[in-house]
Amino acid sequence: MMNPDxxxxxxxxxxxxxxxxxxxxAGLAAAAIAPACFPRVAxxxxxxxxxxxxxxxxxxxxASDGLSMCVPWGDNAYYAxxxxxxxxxxxxxxxxxxxxxxxxxxxxxxxxPLLPAYQDGKLLIVHATGSHDPSRSHFDAQRFMEVGKPxxxxxxxxWLGRHLAGVGPMIQNPLLRGxxxxxxxxxxxVGGPQTLPIPNLDTFGLTGFTTSIPSRSSALTSLYxxxxxxxxxxxxxxxxxxxxxxxxxxxGYVPAGGAVYPSGAxxxxxxxxxALIKAQVxxxxxxxxxxxxxxxxxxxxxxxxxxxxxxxxALTLAAFYRDMTTGVAPTFSLVVMSxxxxxxxxxxxAGTEHGHGNCMFVMGNCIDGGRVLANWPGLGAGxxxxxxxxxxxxxxxxxxxxxxxxxxxxxxxxxxxPDPAYTPVFRNVLAC
Amino acid sequence: MAERTVVAEAPATPPHEPHVPHEPRxxxxxxxxxxxxxxxLWSMATQESAHAAPPAVAADVDPGALLPKLVRRIxxxxxxxxxxxxxxxxYDGYLEYHLNHAAIPEDANLTTRLSALTTLNMIxxxxxxxxxxxxxxxxxxxxLLRAILSKRQLFERMVEFWTDHFNxxxxxxxxxxxxxxxDRTVIRPFALDTFPNLLNASARSTAxxxxxxxxxxxxxxxxxxxxxxxxxxxxxxxxxxxTQTDVEQVARCLxxxxxxxxxxxxxxxxxxxxxxxxxxxQKVVLGHVIPARSAAAGIQDxxxxxxxxxxxxxxxxxxxxxxxxxxxxxxxxxxxxNAVAGVYTATRGDIKAMLREVLKxxVVAEAPxxxxxxxxxxxxxxxxxxxxxxxxxAIRTQLTGAGHQQFYWPTPDGYPDKVDxxxxxxxxxxxxAASMMNSAGSQTNGGINGVTVDxxxxxxxxxxxxxxxxxxxxxxxxxELPTAERNRLRDYLLPNAPTTLRQREALGLALSTPSFQWY
Numbered sequence: 001m002m003n004p005d006x007x008x009x010x011x012x013x014x015x016x017x018x019x020x021x022x023x024x025x026a027g028l029a030a031a032a033i034a035p036a037c038f039p040r041v042a043x044x045x046x047x048x049x050x051x052x053x054x055x056x057x058x059x060x061x062x063a064s065d066g067l068s069m070c071v072p073w074g075d076n077a078y079y080a081x082x083x084x085x086x087x088x089x090x091x092x093x094x095x096x097x098x099x100x101x102x103x104x105x106x107x108x109x110x111x112x113p114l115l116p117a118y119q120d121g122k123l124l125i126v127h128a129t130g131s132h133d134p135s136r137s138h139f140d141a142q143r144f145m146e147v148g149k150p151x152x153x154x155x156x157x158x159w160l161g162r163h164l165a166g167v168g169p170m171i172q173n174p175l176l177r178g179x180x181x182x183x184x185x186x187x188x189x190v191g192g193p194q195t196l197p198i199p200n201l202d203t204f205g206l207t208g209f210t211t212s213i214p215s216r217s218s219a220l221t222s223l224y225x226x227x228x229x230x231x232x233x234x235x236x237x238x239x240x241x242x243x244x245x246x247x248x249x250x251x252g253y254v255p256a257g258g259a260v261y262p263s264g265a266x267x268x269x270x271x272x273x274x275a276l277i278k279a280q281v282x283x284x285x286x287x288x289x290x291x292x293x294x295x296x297x298x299x300x301x302x303x304x305x306x307x308x309x310x311x312x313x314a315l316t317l318a319a320f321y322r323d324m325t326t327g328v329a330p331t332f333s334l335v336v337m338s339x340x341x342x343x344x345x346x347x348x349x350a351g352t353e354h355g356h357g358n359c360m361f362v363m364g365n366c367i368d369g370g371r372v373l374a375n376w377p378g379l380g381a382g383x384x385x386x387x388x389x390x391x392x393x394x395x396x397x398x399x400x401x402x403x404x405x406x407x408x409x410x411x412x413x414x415x416x417x418p419d420p421a422y423t424p425v426f427r428n429v430l431a432c
Numbered sequence: 433m434a435e436r437t438v439v440a441e442a443p444a445t446p447p448h449e450p451h452v453p454h455e456p457r458x459x460x461x462x463x464x465x466x467x468x469x470x471x472x473l474w475s476m477a478t479q480e481s482a483h484a485a486p487p488a489v490a491a492d493v494d495p496g497a498l499l500p501k502l503v504r505r506i507x508x509x510x511x512x513x514x515x516x517x518x519x520x521x522x523y524d525g526y527l528e529y530h531l532n533h534a535a536i537p538e539d540a541n542l543t544t545r546l547s548a549l550t551t552l553n554m555i556x557x558x559x560x561x562x563x564x565x566x567x568x569x570x571x572x573x574x575x576l577l578r579a580i581l582s583k584r585q586l587f588e589r590m591v592e593f594w595t596d597h598f599n600x601x602x603x604x605x606x607x608x609x610x611x612x613x614x615d616r617t618v619i620r621p622f623a624l625d626t627f628p629n630l631l632n633a634s635a636r637s638t639a640x641x642x643x644x645x646x647x648x649x650x651x652x653x654x655x656x657x658x659x660x661x662x663x664x665x666x667x668x669x670x671x672x673x674x675t676q677t678d679v680e681q682v683a684r685c686l687x688x689x690x691x692x693x694x695x696x697x698x699x700x701x702x703x704x705x706x707x708x709x710x711x712x713x714q715k716v717v718l719g720h721v722i723p724a725r726s727a728a729a730g731i732q733d734x735x736x737x738x739x740x741x742x743x744x745x746x747x748x749x750x751x752x753x754x755x756x757x758x759x760x761x762x763x764x765x766x767x768x769x770n771a772v773a774g775v776y777t778a779t780r781g782d783i784k785a786m787l788r789e790v791l792k793x794x795v796v797a798e799a800p801x802x803x804x805x806x807x808x809x810x811x812x813x814x815x816x817x818x819x820x821x822x823x824x825x826a827i828r829t830q831l832t833g834a835g836h837q838q839f840y841w842p843t844p845d846g847y848p849d850k851v852d853x854x855x856x857x858x859x860x861x862x863x864x865a866a867s868m869m870n871s872a873g874s875q876t877n878g879g880i881n882g883v884t885v886d887x888x889x890x891x892x893x894x895x896x897x898x899x900x901x902x903x904x905x906x907x908x909x910x911x912e913l914p915t916a917e918r919n920r921l922r923d924y925l926l927p928n929a930p931t932t933l934r935q936r937e938a939l940g941l942a943l944s945t946p947s948f949q950w951y
């Protein structure tokens with residue numbers, strides 16, 4: 001680990017850049033901003049007040065069982081509904097017991113790597129939250145949540161895409177503002193300018209004969225000039241982004257603070273995201289998906305399948321937290337959410353069915369964390385949504401809206417969440 | 433499951449009727465003749481269907497001019513041979529030729545290649561002991577070879593359609609083996625048969641029941657996973673009018689629909705109705721009372737449910753919409769959807785009859801361009817340049833990188849078919865085209881192992897840059913490549929007498945053009 005004070009550009013100390021001086025053709029535009037290490041130094045001092053957060057959306061595809069993550073151990077109905085899957089109380093002395101957070105909620109054992117961020121006050125857990133859309137369809141629920149409006153199949157752009165389209169960029173002439181770490185663009189980001197799906201930031205380049213890459217790149221640029229949407233912009237953004245990402249040494253990136261990202265797709269995605277954010281090339285929004293949460297059968301939240309998913313999630317988020325909060329780095333807000341929670345009662349195959357309310361994890365430099373924000377509706381008879389699920393008492397958009405408004409520099413919430421039936425209620429999730 | 437007798441729809445356009453001169457917008461040349469036109473088209477395509485005009489009357493359409501478009505819609509990529517066939521048979525004749533897929537002599541090379549893939553025809557008992565990698569690899573190789581080589585192209589397009597409709601993630605446990613069995617006994621036998629036959633087969637597919645957890649469902653606390661997707665994704669659609677209670681009731685009806693475990697001889701891994709797991713009480717599904725039955729007779733509950741779903745008007749609408757989206761556009765006209773749904777209802781789900789309605793000349797004429805998914809783009813590229821494919825594993829690696837390896841979509845909705853989703857990740861398409869043209873059967877020079885392209889044969893007789901660009905235009909684009917793109921490819925071939933490398937790269941660029949990404 002380098003000493004950040006000895007380098008003019010400390011946040012990039014680990015980013016050895018390759019070849020940006022040698023860029024040609026389309027790369028010139030990229031080069032104009034890619035090595036902006038130098039001008040950005042001036043910004044670094046008052047960065048946190050003068051610049052916006054980079055926002056990262058981590059989406060748990062498949063509907064995560066929030067009741068196994070942030071455990072309402074103080075609600076006896078939880079234990080009645082989950083005879084085999086319930087996470088034991090913190091005071092139970094049992095293996096796999098949860099760790100108390102506030103006398104009512106506890107953190108599941110596989111999520112304990114999140115405790116440092118929580119104890120630093122930078123991780124907030126929101127419970128009994130989600131979308132008021134009643135759908136228990138993964139695909140409808142994801143879509144409506146990602147576009148930011150319940151039950152509107154005609155709305156095709158995502159909340160984050162519209163945000164990007166509605167505010168000016170963080171730097172002048174950015175080449176890449178939004179990235180989905182994916183092979184297909186997440187609905188959340190649809191509509192964003194300079195926004196691409198890129199599954200691996202390190203291998204994003206033209207193949208074929210190296211010597212002919214400039215001429216082929218030039219031919220492709222010409223072929224796609226004026227091409228129909230969305231291909232024209234996609235091609236331009238792609239060619240520019242190839243050159244841009246070539247200036248960042250992802251493979252050799254050394255996370256700050258000795259942070260170690262777990263192997264696997266999610267670890268790689270967040271590690272590369274950290275490198276990308278620290279390079280300050282103008283990326284403002286990143287979306288990452290983590291699949292596997294649709295645990296109808298043999299859920300294994302204590303020691304099995306879901307426990308493994310949770311642990312990888314927590315280890316990865318903890319590494320990102322350490323990496324991004326050691327030394328000087330751009331500020332970020334990271335939200336972890338899922339389309340809905342799972343039914344309170346377990347089913348007959350040691351799993352859980354599609355439910356409604358869930359929990360969210362919100363992490364960042366300015367998040368007022370170290371607490372569980374909830375208006376807990378209870379899990380007992382008469383307290384459930386449609387007599388089976390956790391109610392939603394905090395609209396997930398309330399959390400996002402506050403971040404959009406205060407940390408992402410966008411007061412136009414009606415554009416980000418274009419729902420006449422919705423008025424954001426700020427829940428005071430920010431400390432700065 | 434005898435094939436249902438179908439009254440063929442009267443052709444929309446008698447093939448020999450003299451046609452009224454049509455508007456330029458009805459031809460692909462007109463459609464893609466300029467970037468501006470394309471942009472306008474795109475904006476049209478993204479409008480809600482309420483804005484779409486009803487299909488033009490038959491007299492507006494020149495079926496002959498539509499042939500390249502029809503070929504592109506019902507195959508995995510236009511080739512000169514397919515186009516010639518279409519020209520010889522005419523619009524309706526060509527469509528009927530492909531609908532009657534069983535009568536099409538299969539490609540001899542493909543038949544030979546498939547016969548070497550021994551796991552394709554195995555039962556689960558024999559598959560289970562094998563290495564999963566071999567089983568998945570052979571199924572994936574078969575899928576690609578069929579897509580590239582099969583003469584039954586519309587059939588393969590429908591196999592692709594139903595594979596997504598009844599999606600199964602091949603990485604999940606026993607599905608590594610059972611998807612092969614599902615492909616052979618569910619998807620392929622009924623891809624152009626009837627929806628009732630297909631749905632009945634799928635509901636007994638052990639790959640499906642295992643994937644969606646019905647195999648573990650028991651009376652008293654049923655697993656809702658398969659029941660929900662049966663309603664939401666397979667029949668009624670998410671807005672199909674069912675409630676959470678209906679999901680729970682269907683799940684109860686389907687308790688006991690599971691599979692034989694290992695050690696059951698030839699039954700191993702096949703469908704089993706396990707009466708001991710069945711919920712014998714009365715259920716109500718979508719308003720239909722399903723009476724209490726003995727456990728032994730309880731399989732009838734599930735059969736009743738399937739029939740209720742098959743005969744539900746929302747199933748007709750949902751399938752019609754999805755089929756129109758597959759062949760026509762992301763926002764197909766309501767009038768066409770209604771017509772196709774009407775055919776579904778009238779024929780009780782005859783897939784061929786529905787396709788005749790979807791693919792009427794006047795309907796196809798109005799359809800905006802559709803964006804190829806990566807699998808489609810890759811296969812159409814290989815077909816366009818007559819690539820010789822000795823092995824598909826390196827192609828599949830690139831498909832994985834592009835996000836579209838067959839059978840690997842994790843959730844039951846199947847791979848998306850939307851340009852919003854795929855449109856941004858254009859780089860793997862360019863790289864596939866470039867690496868394919870670097871191939872001399874090996875990965876030397878960044879080529880694709882097992883893929884060979886004979887550029888000299890492709891350009892035979894063409895020596896100037898202009899002649900080569902024209903060859904690309906006629907062979908790959910049926911002469912409909914916009915001039916600007918054609919000229920850019922020509923420029924890449926200048927000065928005349930381009931090197932082999934230059935020729936090959938120009939061919940790769942041809943497959944990388946905007947025009948080649950649409951069909």
